[in-house]
Amino acid sequence: MSHHFLLILHLLGSAVWVGGHLVLAFGILPEVIKKKDPEILLNFERKYEKIGIPALVIMVVSGVWMAYQFGIGMSRWFHFADPVESVVSIKLLLLFCTVLFALSANIFVLPKLSPAKLPLMAFHIISVTALGIAMLVLGSFVRYGGIHL
Template sequence: MTLHHIVLIFHLIAATIWVGGHLLLSICYLPTALKKKEPQIILNFEKKFENLGISSLAVLILTGTWMAYDFGVTFKTWFSFSGGFEKVVSIKLLLLLLTFIFAICAQLYFIPKLNQNNIKNMAFVILSVTAIGVAMLVLGSTLRYGGI
Protein backbone atom coordinates (compact mmCIF):
# COMPACT_ATOMS: atom_id res chain seq x y z
CA MET A 1 0.00 0.00 0.00
CA THR A 2 1.44 3.37 -1.01
CA LEU A 3 1.35 6.57 1.01
CA HIS A 4 -1.03 8.03 -1.58
CA HIS A 5 -3.43 5.15 -0.99
CA ILE A 6 -3.34 5.71 2.78
CA VAL A 7 -4.03 9.42 2.28
CA LEU A 8 -6.91 8.49 -0.04
CA ILE A 9 -8.40 6.23 2.64
CA PHE A 10 -8.32 9.06 5.18
CA HIS A 11 -9.86 11.36 2.56
CA LEU A 12 -12.67 8.88 1.90
CA ILE A 13 -13.41 8.40 5.59
CA ALA A 14 -13.56 12.17 6.09
CA ALA A 15 -15.80 12.53 3.03
CA THR A 16 -18.08 9.83 4.42
CA ILE A 17 -18.44 11.78 7.66
CA TRP A 18 -18.86 15.19 6.00
CA VAL A 19 -21.25 14.22 3.22
CA GLY A 20 -22.99 11.53 5.27
CA GLY A 21 -23.64 13.93 8.12
CA HIS A 22 -25.14 16.51 5.78
CA LEU A 23 -27.25 13.87 4.05
CA LEU A 24 -28.49 12.67 7.45
CA LEU A 25 -29.37 16.24 8.40
CA SER A 26 -31.06 16.93 5.06
CA ILE A 27 -33.02 13.70 4.81
CA CYS A 28 -33.87 12.83 8.41
CA TYR A 29 -33.80 15.94 10.58
CA LEU A 30 -34.57 18.87 8.29
CA PRO A 31 -37.98 17.64 7.04
CA THR A 32 -39.17 17.17 10.63
CA ALA A 33 -37.83 20.58 11.67
CA LEU A 34 -39.60 22.23 8.73
CA LYS A 35 -42.85 20.35 9.27
CA LYS A 36 -42.98 21.17 12.98
CA LYS A 37 -41.39 24.60 12.47
CA GLU A 38 -38.98 23.62 15.23
CA PRO A 39 -35.51 25.09 14.69
CA GLN A 40 -34.19 23.41 17.83
CA ILE A 41 -34.06 20.11 15.91
CA ILE A 42 -31.50 21.65 13.54
CA LEU A 43 -29.60 23.36 16.35
CA ASN A 44 -29.36 20.12 18.34
CA PHE A 45 -27.98 18.26 15.33
CA GLU A 46 -25.50 21.05 14.54
CA LYS A 47 -24.28 21.04 18.15
CA LYS A 48 -23.64 17.28 18.08
CA PHE A 49 -22.12 17.16 14.57
CA GLU A 50 -20.10 20.38 14.51
CA ASN A 51 -16.80 19.16 16.02
CA LEU A 52 -16.77 15.93 14.01
CA GLY A 53 -17.91 17.71 10.85
CA ILE A 54 -15.35 20.52 11.05
CA SER A 55 -12.60 18.00 11.87
CA SER A 56 -13.54 15.90 8.85
CA LEU A 57 -13.59 19.01 6.65
CA ALA A 58 -10.07 19.87 7.84
CA VAL A 59 -8.91 16.33 6.99
CA LEU A 60 -10.56 16.67 3.56
CA ILE A 61 -8.69 19.90 2.86
CA LEU A 62 -5.33 18.49 3.99
CA THR A 63 -5.64 15.15 2.22
CA GLY A 64 -7.19 16.71 -0.88
CA THR A 65 -4.31 19.16 -1.21
CA TRP A 66 -1.80 16.35 -0.64
CA MET A 67 -3.38 14.18 -3.34
CA ALA A 68 -3.64 17.11 -5.76
CA TYR A 69 0.13 17.58 -5.45
CA ASP A 70 0.59 13.83 -5.94
CA PHE A 71 -1.33 14.19 -9.21
CA GLY A 72 0.89 17.11 -10.25
CA VAL A 73 -1.74 19.77 -9.58
CA THR A 74 0.25 22.32 -7.61
CA PHE A 75 -0.71 25.78 -6.41
CA LYS A 76 0.61 27.23 -9.68
CA THR A 77 -1.79 25.12 -11.75
CA TRP A 78 -4.88 25.63 -9.61
CA PHE A 79 -7.60 27.22 -11.72
CA SER A 80 -5.74 26.54 -14.95
CA PHE A 81 -8.43 24.06 -16.06
CA SER A 82 -5.78 22.73 -18.44
CA GLY A 83 -6.36 19.02 -17.96
CA GLY A 84 -8.72 16.53 -16.34
CA PHE A 85 -7.08 16.61 -12.93
CA GLU A 86 -6.71 20.40 -12.95
CA LYS A 87 -10.39 20.80 -13.84
CA VAL A 88 -11.54 18.58 -10.98
CA VAL A 89 -9.22 20.17 -8.43
CA SER A 90 -10.18 23.68 -9.56
CA ILE A 91 -13.91 23.00 -9.46
CA LYS A 92 -13.59 21.35 -6.06
CA LEU A 93 -11.68 24.39 -4.76
CA LEU A 94 -14.43 26.70 -6.02
CA LEU A 95 -17.05 24.50 -4.37
CA LEU A 96 -15.01 24.54 -1.15
CA LEU A 97 -14.98 28.34 -1.25
CA LEU A 98 -18.76 28.31 -1.74
CA THR A 99 -19.07 25.94 1.23
CA PHE A 100 -17.08 28.39 3.35
CA ILE A 101 -19.33 31.26 2.28
CA PHE A 102 -22.43 29.26 3.26
CA ALA A 103 -20.80 28.28 6.58
CA ILE A 104 -19.92 31.87 7.42
CA CYS A 105 -23.43 33.04 6.55
CA ALA A 106 -24.93 30.24 8.64
CA GLN A 107 -22.72 30.94 11.67
CA LEU A 108 -23.04 34.73 11.57
CA TYR A 109 -26.57 35.32 10.29
CA PHE A 110 -28.82 32.27 10.30
CA ILE A 111 -27.98 30.14 13.35
CA PRO A 112 -27.87 32.98 15.93
CA LYS A 113 -31.29 34.22 14.80
CA LEU A 114 -32.86 30.88 13.86
CA ASN A 115 -36.57 30.78 14.60
CA GLN A 116 -39.86 29.52 13.19
CA ASN A 117 -40.09 32.42 10.74
CA ASN A 118 -36.68 32.04 9.08
CA ILE A 119 -36.11 28.28 9.31
CA LYS A 120 -36.53 28.03 5.51
CA ASN A 121 -33.43 30.20 5.02
CA MET A 122 -31.42 27.75 7.07
CA ALA A 123 -32.96 24.88 5.11
CA PHE A 124 -31.64 26.47 1.91
CA VAL A 125 -28.14 26.64 3.40
CA ILE A 126 -28.30 23.02 4.60
CA LEU A 127 -29.53 21.71 1.27
CA SER A 128 -26.97 23.78 -0.63
CA VAL A 129 -24.02 22.55 1.44
CA THR A 130 -25.30 18.99 1.10
CA ALA A 131 -25.59 19.30 -2.68
CA ILE A 132 -22.09 20.81 -2.85
CA GLY A 133 -20.71 17.93 -0.78
CA VAL A 134 -22.32 15.35 -3.05
CA ALA A 135 -21.04 17.20 -6.13
CA MET A 136 -17.50 17.20 -4.72
CA LEU A 137 -17.78 13.49 -4.01
CA VAL A 138 -18.87 12.79 -7.58
CA LEU A 139 -16.09 14.99 -8.97
CA GLY A 140 -13.51 13.18 -6.84
CA SER A 141 -14.68 9.85 -8.19
CA THR A 142 -13.77 10.96 -11.72
CA LEU A 143 -10.08 11.23 -10.83
CA ARG A 144 -9.74 7.47 -11.07
CA TYR A 145 -10.37 7.89 -14.80
CA GLY A 146 -8.31 11.03 -15.37
CA GLY A 147 -10.80 13.66 -14.25
CA ILE A 148 -13.29 15.50 -16.42
Protein backbone atom coordinates in the same frame (compact mmCIF):
# COMPACT_ATOMS: atom_id res chain seq x y z
CA MET B 1 2.64 9.81 3.09
CA SER B 2 1.29 7.20 0.71
CA HIS B 3 -1.36 8.25 -1.76
CA HIS B 4 -3.55 5.31 -0.79
CA PHE B 5 -3.53 6.31 2.89
CA LEU B 6 -4.38 9.91 1.99
CA LEU B 7 -7.22 8.66 -0.20
CA ILE B 8 -8.59 6.57 2.69
CA LEU B 9 -8.49 9.62 4.99
CA HIS B 10 -10.18 11.69 2.28
CA LEU B 11 -12.92 9.09 1.78
CA LEU B 12 -13.53 8.76 5.53
CA GLY B 13 -13.82 12.53 5.81
CA SER B 14 -16.22 12.53 2.88
CA ALA B 15 -18.31 9.77 4.44
CA VAL B 16 -18.71 11.81 7.63
CA TRP B 17 -19.24 15.17 5.87
CA VAL B 18 -21.62 14.09 3.11
CA GLY B 19 -23.30 11.41 5.21
CA GLY B 20 -23.93 13.84 8.04
CA HIS B 21 -25.41 16.40 5.67
CA LEU B 22 -27.64 13.77 4.07
CA VAL B 23 -28.90 12.79 7.54
CA LEU B 24 -29.46 16.47 8.28
CA ALA B 25 -31.19 17.25 4.96
CA PHE B 26 -33.40 14.17 4.77
CA GLY B 27 -33.71 13.00 8.38
CA ILE B 28 -33.60 16.04 10.65
CA LEU B 29 -34.70 18.96 8.45
CA PRO B 30 -38.16 17.60 7.53
CA GLU B 31 -38.98 17.19 11.23
CA VAL B 32 -37.65 20.68 11.99
CA ILE B 33 -39.80 22.19 9.23
CA LYS B 34 -42.89 20.17 10.19
CA LYS B 35 -42.67 21.06 13.89
CA LYS B 36 -41.30 24.56 13.22
CA ASP B 37 -38.77 23.85 15.97
CA PRO B 38 -35.28 25.31 15.42
CA GLU B 39 -34.04 23.67 18.63
CA ILE B 40 -34.09 20.23 16.96
CA LEU B 41 -31.76 21.58 14.29
CA LEU B 42 -29.51 23.35 16.79
CA ASN B 43 -29.19 20.16 18.88
CA PHE B 44 -28.10 18.19 15.81
CA GLU B 45 -25.69 20.94 14.73
CA ARG B 46 -24.00 21.02 18.16
CA LYS B 47 -23.42 17.26 18.06
CA TYR B 48 -22.47 17.04 14.39
CA GLU B 49 -19.98 19.93 14.48
CA LYS B 50 -17.69 17.86 16.73
CA ILE B 51 -17.08 15.36 13.92
CA GLY B 52 -18.18 17.31 10.84
CA ILE B 53 -15.63 20.13 11.07
CA PRO B 54 -12.65 17.79 11.70
CA ALA B 55 -13.86 15.66 8.76
CA LEU B 56 -13.90 18.75 6.53
CA VAL B 57 -10.39 19.72 7.65
CA ILE B 58 -9.15 16.17 6.95
CA MET B 59 -10.69 16.32 3.47
CA VAL B 60 -9.11 19.69 2.67
CA VAL B 61 -5.64 18.69 3.91
CA SER B 62 -5.67 15.25 2.28
CA GLY B 63 -7.17 16.64 -0.94
CA VAL B 64 -4.53 19.35 -1.33
CA TRP B 65 -1.80 16.85 -0.43
CA MET B 66 -3.05 14.39 -3.06
CA ALA B 67 -3.25 17.21 -5.63
CA TYR B 68 0.43 17.95 -4.98
CA GLN B 69 1.20 14.24 -5.40
CA PHE B 70 -0.45 14.47 -8.82
CA GLY B 71 1.83 17.42 -9.62
CA ILE B 72 -0.96 19.96 -9.22
CA GLY B 73 0.50 22.60 -6.94
CA MET B 74 -1.06 25.93 -6.11
CA SER B 75 0.46 27.60 -9.16
CA ARG B 76 -1.52 25.26 -11.43
CA TRP B 77 -4.90 25.71 -9.76
CA PHE B 78 -7.72 27.28 -11.78
CA HIS B 79 -6.03 26.93 -15.18
CA PHE B 80 -8.33 24.09 -16.27
CA ALA B 81 -5.43 22.93 -18.43
CA ASP B 82 -5.69 19.19 -17.86
CA PRO B 83 -8.41 16.79 -16.69
CA VAL B 84 -7.19 16.07 -13.14
CA GLU B 85 -6.31 19.72 -12.51
CA SER B 86 -9.82 20.61 -13.68
CA VAL B 87 -11.29 18.30 -11.03
CA VAL B 88 -9.06 19.83 -8.35
CA SER B 89 -9.95 23.37 -9.41
CA ILE B 90 -13.70 22.72 -9.56
CA LYS B 91 -13.58 21.03 -6.14
CA LEU B 92 -11.74 24.05 -4.73
CA LEU B 93 -14.41 26.38 -6.16
CA LEU B 94 -17.13 24.23 -4.60
CA LEU B 95 -15.23 24.24 -1.30
CA PHE B 96 -15.14 28.05 -1.46
CA CYS B 97 -18.92 28.07 -2.01
CA THR B 98 -19.33 25.72 0.96
CA VAL B 99 -17.29 28.05 3.16
CA LEU B 100 -19.42 31.02 2.03
CA PHE B 101 -22.60 29.14 2.96
CA ALA B 102 -21.11 28.19 6.33
CA LEU B 103 -20.13 31.79 7.05
CA SER B 104 -23.54 33.04 5.98
CA ALA B 105 -25.32 30.50 8.18
CA ASN B 106 -23.11 31.15 11.20
CA ILE B 107 -23.15 34.95 10.92
CA PHE B 108 -26.63 35.75 9.62
CA VAL B 109 -28.94 32.79 10.18
CA LEU B 110 -28.04 30.62 13.18
CA PRO B 111 -27.57 33.40 15.77
CA LYS B 112 -31.18 34.55 15.22
CA LEU B 113 -32.69 31.24 14.14
CA SER B 114 -36.45 31.27 14.56
CA PRO B 115 -39.33 29.42 12.92
CA ALA B 116 -39.54 32.27 10.38
CA LYS B 117 -35.90 31.77 9.35
CA LEU B 118 -36.17 27.99 8.92
CA PRO B 119 -36.73 28.17 5.13
CA LEU B 120 -33.52 30.20 4.76
CA MET B 121 -31.63 27.72 6.92
CA ALA B 122 -33.11 24.86 4.89
CA PHE B 123 -31.74 26.51 1.74
CA HIS B 124 -28.28 26.64 3.33
CA ILE B 125 -28.47 22.99 4.42
CA ILE B 126 -29.68 21.71 1.05
CA SER B 127 -27.07 23.79 -0.77
CA VAL B 128 -24.16 22.53 1.35
CA THR B 129 -25.44 18.97 0.98
CA ALA B 130 -25.63 19.33 -2.82
CA LEU B 131 -22.13 20.87 -2.90
CA GLY B 132 -20.79 17.95 -0.85
CA ILE B 133 -22.37 15.41 -3.19
CA ALA B 134 -20.98 17.28 -6.20
CA MET B 135 -17.47 17.23 -4.71
CA LEU B 136 -17.80 13.52 -3.99
CA VAL B 137 -18.85 12.79 -7.57
CA LEU B 138 -16.08 15.00 -8.97
CA GLY B 139 -13.50 13.18 -6.88
CA SER B 140 -14.57 9.88 -8.41
CA PHE B 141 -13.55 11.22 -11.83
CA VAL B 142 -9.88 11.30 -10.80
CA ARG B 143 -9.90 7.49 -10.95
CA TYR B 144 -10.85 7.75 -14.63
CA GLY B 145 -8.37 10.45 -15.57
CA GLY B 146 -10.29 13.56 -14.58
CA ILE B 147 -12.75 15.72 -16.48
CA HIS B 148 -12.09 16.86 -20.02
CA LEU B 149 -13.39 20.40 -20.35
